[in-house]
Amino acid sequence: xxxxxxxxxxxxxxxxxxxxxxxxxxxxxxxxxxxxxxxxxxxxxxxxxxxxxxxxxxxxxxxxxxxxxxxxxxxxxxxxxxxxxxxxxxxxxxxxxxxxxxxxxxxxxxxxxxxxxxxxxxxxxxxxxxxxxxxxxxxxxxxxxxxxxxxxxxxxxxxxxxxxxxxxxxxxxxxxxxxxxxxxxxxxxxxxxxxxxxxxxxxxxxxxxxxxxxxxxxxxxxxxxxxxxxxxxxxxxxxxxxxxxxxxxxxxxxxxxxxxxxxxxxxxxxxxxxxxxxxxxxxxxxxxxxxxxxxxxxxxxxxxxxxxxxxxxxxxxxxxxxxxxxxx
Amino acid sequence: xxxxxxxxxxxxxxxxxxxxxxxxxxxxxxxxxxxxxxxxxxxxxxxxxxxxxxxxxxxxxxxxxxxxxxxxxxxxxxxxxxxxxxxxxxxxxxxxxxxxxxxxxxxxxxxxxxxxxxxxxxxxxxxxxxxxxxxxxxxxxxxxxxxxxx
Numbered sequence: 001x002x003x004x005x006x007x008x009x010x011x012x013x014x015x016x017x018x019x020x021x022x023x024x025x026x027x028x029x030x031x032x033x034x035x036x037x038x039x040x041x042x043x044x045x046x047x048x049x050x051x052x053x054x055x056x057x058x059x060x061x062x063x064x065x066x067x068x069x070x071x072x073x074x075x076x077x078x079x080x081x082x083x084x085x086x087x088x089x090x091x092x093x094x095x096x097x098x099x100x101x102x103x104x105x106x107x108x109x110x111x112x113x114x115x116x117x118x119x120x121x122x123x124x125x126x127x128x129x130x131x132x133x134x135x136x137x138x139x140x141x142x143x144x145x146x147x148x149x150x151x152x153x154x155x156x157x158x159x160x161x162x163x164x165x166x167x168x169x170x171x172x173x174x175x176x177x178x179x180x181x182x183x184x185x186x187x188x189x190x191x192x193x194x195x196x197x198x199x200x201x202x203x204x205x206x207x208x209x210x211x212x213x214x215x216x217x218x219x220x221x222x223x224x225x226x227x228x229x230x231x232x233x234x235x236x237x238x239x240x241x242x243x244x245x246x247x248x249x250x251x252x253x254x255x256x257x258x259x260x261x262x263x264x265x266x267x268x269x270x271x272x273x274x275x276x277x278x279x280x281x282x283x284x285x286x287x288x289x290x291x292x293x294x295x296x297x298x299x300x301x302x303x304x305x306x307x308x309x310x311x312x313x314x315x316x317x318x319x320x321x322x323x324x325x326x327x328x
Numbered sequence: 329x330x331x332x333x334x335x336x337x338x339x340x341x342x343x344x345x346x347x348x349x350x351x352x353x354x355x356x357x358x359x360x361x362x363x364x365x366x367x368x369x370x371x372x373x374x375x376x377x378x379x380x381x382x383x384x385x386x387x388x389x390x391x392x393x394x395x396x397x398x399x400x401x402x403x404x405x406x407x408x409x410x411x412x413x414x415x416x417x418x419x420x421x422x423x424x425x426x427x428x429x430x431x432x433x434x435x436x437x438x439x440x441x442x443x444x445x446x447x448x449x450x451x452x453x454x455x456x457x458x459x460x461x462x463x464x465x466x467x468x469x470x471x472x473x474x475x476x477x478x
Binding site: 105106108149150270271272274275276278279281282283285287288290293294297301303304305308309313316317318319320321 | 378381382383385399406412413414420421424426427467471
């Protein structure tokens with residue numbers, strides 16, 4: 001029947017923004033549909049797991065997988081898709097570096113369960129029921145996925161060929177990546193598709209207003225201060241992560257007067273985005289006095305981990321376990 | 329968890345101009361200190377990327393000791409101030425990751441302070457012995473349990 005290459009889209013632990021990014025392609029998606037046949041896209045079309053299982057190994061040309069891996073169902077599905085696909089792409093920050101769900105790695109599973117089933121303000125659960133993977137009641141057995149101790153980026157679970165960064169990837173990044181894929185001119189395995197290899201500042205419209213050297217006596221929080229327009233956010237004291245973040249988003253947040261939070265991830269050659277961001281932010285502090293430095297950090301950052309590792313905690317060197325889950 | 333047989337692995341990252349020379353001095357002056365410390369030399373403590381420290385912890389270091397020139401004495405004018413700022417912020421982040429921040433220590437030790445180096449290393453080894461191996465820390469427990477559970 002159809003000779004078109006097959007593609008699949010799947011989501012794991014994610015917010016749905018990445019699916020939205022695909023829908024945002026608008027008329028461009030018609031070109032994709034023209035060139036390819038979508039064989040699996042649970043969020044938009046009615047396919048079942050069986051449909052994927054019935055495909056031959058490697059029959060899918062490209063699987064776009066977004067979201068981080070948080071439970072056993074997601075692990076099974078991505079392993080299945082890996083088997084059936086020639087190319088697997090980690091789509092968006094969560095799949096690429098663990099994303100916002102990955103911040104849960106700073107809590108234990110028990111703390112998370114306690115909050116959601118016991119301590120949360122709106123929780124009413126007097127029998128203290130918890131999700132049980134194998135649940136039997138009245139001779140009926142139910143199976144729900146097992147919630148893992150930690151969150152994984154996609155390449156910590158399966159082999160990944162390419163990465164598309166962003167939370168969510170912008171329309172142009174998605175379009176460029178798809179064009180690259182269908183052009184047949186594939187970059188080396190492990191490449192980041194559709195984005196720039198230069199830092200975000202390079203394409204930021206406010207870059208001209210950035211001086212050679214920046215030092216700051218205080219950091220401002222964006223929720224409490226209104227930035228001036230058309231002036232580098234960093235020199236105004238907002239923790240803009242542009243200098244350590246990969247470009248390619250065309251500085252969308254900065255154009256909306258919001259500092260970069262680093263969703264496009266690390267530049268080439270950097271292993272640990274958070275450590276690099278931390279290093280950069282700390283070196284801006286304009287003080288040589290121990291107490292003053294501490295004061296600046298404490299006042300400005302109630303939760304520094306959440307600022308520097310907003311999208312990449314599972315990929316921190318501390319938690320890095322390449323393909324560990326794959327090996328069993 | 330106290331374990332008297334536990335011998336911690338410590339990494340020292342020392343600046344070329346001060347602390348490394350202090351270690352040298354301690355050596356030639358035959359001041360002995362515990363053999364738990366392995367030393368890496370960098371040109372300036374300001375060269376120490378927080379990535380190095382995370383890498384060390386991930387790869388089995390139970391503690392990391394950063395050694396630099398006294399404030400005002402940096403060969404590169406203010407490299408050690410940058411170290412100080414990074415150190416303070418990194419400590420906060422380590423804590424939030426579930427690693428005891430006492431495992432990271434910063435000391436200013438000049439080239440002539442062989443004795444201070446000896447004292448600091450002794451103290452640090454004792455302190456880390458009391459803390460126990462890094463695998464006891466929350467962040468590493470999580471890694472270990474997930475290896476089994478996955």
